[in-house]
Amino acid sequence: MSVSISFISATTEELVRAEREPSWAEEYVDQLYDGDNFPAPDRPFGGPDKAWGGLQFLFDEAGVGPEFLMDGFMILEDGTLFGWDAEQIASLARQLRETPWERLAAHYDPERMAKDDVYPNVWKFDPEGELDWLEYAYEELVEFFAAAAERGLGAFMNFSF
Secondary structure: OOEEEEEEOHHHHHHHHHHHOOHHHHHHHHHOOOOOOOOOOOOOOOEEEOOOHHHHHHHHHHHOOOOOOOOOOOOOOOOOOEOHHHHHHHHOOOOHHOOOHHHHOOOOHHHHHHOOOOOOOOOOOOOOHHHHHHHHHHHHHHHHHHHHHHOOEEEEEEOOO
């Protein structure tokens, strides 16, 4: 079993409805990821996937970026679906754009991350390869936030486990 985080953009109207009707939101988000229309060209998506724990460690150490499990608002009471409004997305897009990867990578400490059991705790197996993996996940996250912010969109965040 793995724990992953993904984002898909959302309009303000969708987020408002999701907050009022969580069961609608659950079905709607499932439909966004399913079928022949995924990915929709006008709906940015992406995310750190399983790299979220490692990125969160780097964000925390650098004092920047999102707090994946604290930001946004909970839509489903089981903690698997959150909404992030357009203002949050725009703010994070700016912050991430101003944070070069090297600033985060300077905090990469595979021994400490393994000792602290930072998810997914693969840091000792291939430290350099895992750093490359985190960089790729960071770049995808930056790209998502920038694309959503450019369109004035918020996002649904899926936390699956």
